[in-house]
Every structure is written in structure tokens, then in C-alpha cells.
Amino acid sequence: MPQKSFNTVLDDYLLILVAQGNHEAYERLKKRYRCHAIRICKDILKQYEKSGVTTKDLVIVCDSDFRSIVEKYDAELSSFFSFWKQSACHYVMRYLEDNSYNADASSFKGSVSIDQEFDDNHSFADLLCEIDDSKIKRKKIIDVKRIIARNESRFTQQESAMLNLILDGYSIPDLEHSGLMSRSSLYLTFNAAVEKLQKIINYLRNKH
Numbered sequence: 001m002p003q004k005s006f007n008t009v010l011d012d013y014l015l016i017l018v019a020q021g022n023h024e025a026y027e028r029l030k031k032r033y034r035c036h037a038i039r040i041c042k043d044i045l046k047q048y049e050k051s052g053v054t055t056k057d058l059v060i061v062c063d064s065d066f067r068s069i070v071e072k073y074d075a076e077l078s079s080f081f082s083f084w085k086q087s088a089c090h091y092v093m094r095y096l097e098d099n100s101y102n103a104d105a106s107s108f109k110g111s112v113s114i115d116q117e118f119d120d121n122h123s124f125a126d127l128l129c130e131i132d133d134s135k136i137k138r139k140k141i142i143d144v145k146r147i148i149a150r151n152e153s154r155f156t157q158q159e160s161a162m163l164n165l166i167l168d169g170y171s172i173p174d175l176e177h178s179g180l181m182s183r184s185s186l187y188l189t190f191n192a193a194v195e196k197l198q199k200i201i202n203y204l205r206n207k208h
Contacts, residue, residue, distance in 0.1 A: 011080045018070060021177060023165060030066050033084060037062035040085065044092055051100040058092050060145045064138070065091045067168040095142075141167050144197070151200050159193035166190070 004012070011032075017025035041058035045051065069087045073080055148155065148163055155163070158181075165175060172190065176183050 008079055008081070012075070015070070015073070015075075015080060021174070023170070023175060026067075026070070027161060027165075029070070030063065033066065034059065034063060036081070036085070037088060040088060041092060044089070044096075048096060048100065051096055053096060053099055056149065057099075057142075057146060058095065060142055060149060061091055061095045062088045063164070064142050064145055064167070067170075098139075147200060147204070148197070154196055154200065155193060156189075158189050159196070162186070162189050163193050163197065 011029065014025045014029040014032075018029060037059045038055065041055045041062065045053070045055055045058065065088070069084050072087070073083050077083070145164065145167055148160060152160060162175070166172075172183075172186055175181070175186055181189065
């Protein structure tokens with residue numbers, strides 16, 4: 001059996017920690033793969049230069065589907081990198097098919113609404129979506145992630161990280177269990193982040 005590379009060993013180690021509920025390991029793994037995502041998205045867009053979709057949009061797609069890829073990965077079948085690349089390319093191509101030459105691909109049209117009332121049993125991503133349709137839900141999550149990325153300077157590092165974790169499907173209790181922050185700090189950070197996000201979304205909606 002060939003010896004595993006350093007990157008493969010590091011991926012395996014981080015995946016073990018992620019399976020144990022370590023959200024810092026999840027963020028570190030996702031950050032590593034964001035660099036890979038930038039490369040494959042640029043390569044794909046070379047073939048679709050007039051699609052109306054940006055590299056940043058496609059990287060956000062990869063980012064949005066990262067948790068799903070981690071959960072579906074089977075170490076017995078392939079390396080994580082191989083599985084991630086195949087899955088990410090699939091999601092990117094699907095996004096291109098749905099959004100090429102579509103104005104929604106490059107601008108926000110006000111399709112997202114945020115209710116600041118929430119409870120521990122629902123994720124923020126669920127509250128974003130009034131319609132139980134996976135395709136619509138996925139698009140709304142990508143829309144919100146795009147807004148966060150384009151207005152990153154408006155959020156603290158903790159606020160941005162927390163919003164993205166919640167959009168990835170983690171709940172407040174999940175984050176509390178991880179020991180990332182105390183319960184009170186989590187709620188204060190979440191409320192501050194949502195308030196900022198609401199103001200940005202309202203501004204964009206009024207602008208259009």
C-alpha cells in the first residue's frame with residue numbers, strides 16, 4: 001500500500017475530529033478546501049466565460065455544500081480530496097446549469113427574509129426558507145452566503161464564522177456542545193450577526 005501524503009494524513013486527522021463534533025477542526029478543513037475550490041472554479045469558468053457567474057459565486061457554492069460532502073464521505077472508497085473534488089464539480093456544474101445567463105447569479109433580488117425569532121430546535125438555515133423545497137432552500141443559503149462574503153468587513157470574525165456554521169446546518173446547541181463559546185456568548189454573537197445581516201438585506205432589497 002502506498003504511503004499517504006502529508007495532506008491526506010492531515011485531512012484524515014481533521015475528519016476524525018469533525019466526527020467528534022470539533023467545529024474548529026471543521027472550519028480548518030473547510031478553509032483548506034476553499035483554496036482547492038478557488039482553483040477548480042477558475043478552471044471550470046474558463047470553459048464558461050460568458051456564463052454571468054463569478055469565481056466567487058462558485059466558491060460559495062462549494063462552501064455551502066461542504067458539510068454535506070463531509071457527511072457523505074466514506075474513507076473506505078477513496079481519499080477525501082478525490083471525493084470532495086468529484087462532488088464539488090458536480091455541485092458547481094449544477095449551479096451553472098441553473099444560473100448561467102441569469103441575473104440572479106450576479107445580484108441579490110431580495111428573495112431572502114430573516115425572522116430573528118428562533119428556537120434551539122431549528123437551524124438558521126431552516127428559518128431562512130418558508131418554502132419546503134430543497135432547490136429553493138439551497139439557492140437561498142447560497143444567496144445569503146454571497147451577501148456575507150461580499151460584506152465581510154461588516155462582521156467580526158466570530159460573527160462571520162458563526163453565520164456560516166449555522167448556514168451549514170449546525171444549530172446553536174451544536175455549537176454550545178463543541179465548547180466554541182459559552183451559551184450566552186453564542187446568542188449575543190448570533191443576535192448581533194443577524195441584526196447586521198438584516199440591515200444589509202433590507203438595504204439591498206430597497207436598492208432594487
